[in-house]
Amino acid sequence: QVQVQESGGGLVQAGDSLKLSCAASTRTFRIITMGWFRQAPGREREFVAAATWSGGNTYYSDSVKGRFTITRDNAKNTVYLQMNNLNPEDSGAYYCAAQTVYSSIRISQPANYDYWGQGTQVTVSS
Numbered sequence: 001q002v003q004v005q006e007s008g009g010g011l012v013q014a015g016d017s018l019k020l021s022c023a024a025s026t027r028t029f030r031i032i033t034m035g036w037f038r039q040a041p042g043r044e045r046e047f048v049a050a051a052t053w054s055g056g057n058t059y060y061s062d063s064v065k066g067r068f069t070i071t072r073d074n075a076k077n078t079v080y081l082q083m084n085n086l087n088p089e090d091s092g093a094y095y096c097a098a099q100t101v102y103s104s105i106r107i108s109q110p111a112n113y114d115y116w117g118q119g120t121q122v123t124v125s126s
Contacts, residue, residue: 002026002115006096009120012086016124020081022096022117033099033107034079036070038122040092047108048094051079059107063089086124093119 008020024031035050049070050059058070069082079096097113105112 002029002031002098002100004096004098004115004117006094006117006120009094009122011123011125014087014124014126016086017082017084018086018122019083020094020096020120020122022079022081024077024079024096024098024115026077026098026100029100031077031098031100032102033112034072035097035099035107035113036079036081037095037097037110038090038092039095039119043092045095045110047110049081050107052107061108083122086122088124088126091122091124094122095119 003025006022012018031053033050033052036048037045038048039045047061048064049068051070051072067085072079096117098115099113
């Protein structure tokens with residue numbers, strides 16, 4: 001089992017920054033990738049960013065590229081999402097997910113991930 005726990009959400013104004021954290025607790029599984037997704041009311045869950053554990057590769061959606069930065073701490077099984085220059089379109093529930101099984105599914109697809117956190121709310125006011 002892997003427990004995934006996000007933290008750091010909140011209410012901010014447009015142009016502000018916010019940093020999310022996500023810790024994956026596991027004693028038996030090896031983390032391959034950790035990713036961030038978000039979901040606004042009435043919309044599908046969308047990919048935000050991901051980081052691979054062994055190679056340290058990072059991936060971003062076009063909507064956040066240049067504003068968000070994903071970093072990881074392998075020793076702590078923790079991934080961070082630094083979000084700068086936030087705008088109201090960034091509002092939503094942010095979910096962290098962990099991939100522990102290799103697959104051919106794209107890293108930006110929710111199905112690629114095996115364990116999910118409960119989500120943390122980010123609200124950006126204009």
